[in-house]
Amino acid sequence: MSSDGPKQALFAGFAELAKALAHGHRLEILEVLAQGERSVEVLAGRIGLPVANVSQHLRLMRRAGLLASRRSGKHVFYRPSDPAVLELTAALRRVAERNSSEVREVIGGYFRARDSFEPVSRKELMRRLKDDSATVLDVRPDDEFAAGHLPGAVNIPLRDLERRLRELPRSREIVAYCRGPWCVLAFEAVALLRRRGLKARRLEDGFPEWKQSGLPTA
Amino acid sequence: MSSDGPKQALFAGFAELAKALAHGHRLEILEVLAQGERSVEVLAGRIGLPVANVSQHLRLMRRAGLLASRRSGKHVFYRPSDPAVLELTAALRRVAERNSSEVREVIGGYFRARDSFEPVSRKELMRRLKDDSATVLDVRPDDEFAAGHLPGAVNIPLRDLERRLRELPRSREIVAYCRGPWCVLAFEAVALLRRRGLKARRLEDGFPEWKQSGLPTA
DNA sequence: CGATCATTCAATATAATGATTGAGTAAGAG
């Protein structure tokens, strides 16, 4: 795995870590785990892959040092081994947004169309929470909501949003969020709400970023 | 390259970027390029690989968005496309230092032995530059020194250090630095200087980090 | 223009990675 000198050995070690990140499914797994620890089975269901395959990816990431796991009864729960792991994925995202033509294309094509208005910053949302001038909507699945969410947030998973529209105020502005800056759920939610005539905007990123920036959670 | 939804397309794009980082030689190339732009040939010589091989790696990284290039006469010069790229490699390093057992082993085995005293922080070095209580030693090759260095630094490439020892003061403390936090050159330099009875310590990281933190350069 | 130099491209062999399948293991339930 390592060549001769300590220099090469170090770079090989860094490269191992990067390899562990270098797969779409693994990044997707990491995004879900950023919401809170999960069992292999739940993860597999969430991202639509066979359990054995997810188990392989998890093992690889654990070996590389990205993940930690604990056993509780029949279940094994995985989680990011370190907050620095989330900073690493954030750094990856930032570079990709700005410098990867493929990524910029997707952003320009899909996301831009659904987000004609500016997203709400964390700071601005904090202000609006204080003077109670916005309804915060969490569109993640309920188990992720249960593992932690923004203070005062209402949880309506995206798949239920259409038939539970009446639970939302028509006059107040709604701020939707989900797993992270490019999580599709919040984009879809905002688009749906606007089509139905509600005032909706999107939080600039998701729950993990909110939590990591030290803001209060529930 | 991308599967169905925009979500998968995005993750695939992020993964492409991570793949471009996921090779020891490519990280080594990036470390050199972090010092300043370089031609393919010089790079190949610096890290000891065939030119064609380096060219392949460079093309791959440029396509992924990590690098930019410009042609000048017969030479093509490559450089990191964005300061965020260096932040990304720094994030990778941080996670590896703390969570990769392989990396921790190399650090514990090789580097720790050569660095029994604490490294000097950028802040501390700034203070000591102001009251002129330390000699700053840049042990990188002269072309990297020429492309930018710490103010007042003396350049003695590591390979010349032994025979140019008399150029260094025996009474003042010497602070050595090179390309980055785990660059071997500075470690070796400090070890050599101490063996010869000089007072030497290592800067906590290298020139790119100094520059990126906004401190003055020459 | 032809020679030379720096770089890239194309072709190839070798090696590593990823998904799938089915068997294996650990913990709890009955």
Added chain:
DNA sequence: CTCTTACTCAATCATTATATTGAATGATCG
């Protein structure tokens, strides 16, 4: 103790990555 559940491991095959070689391109210089 056996059965079920949740996960991991091992083996396979298809795909993709890497290094090497030699040929092709692009730019300068005599």
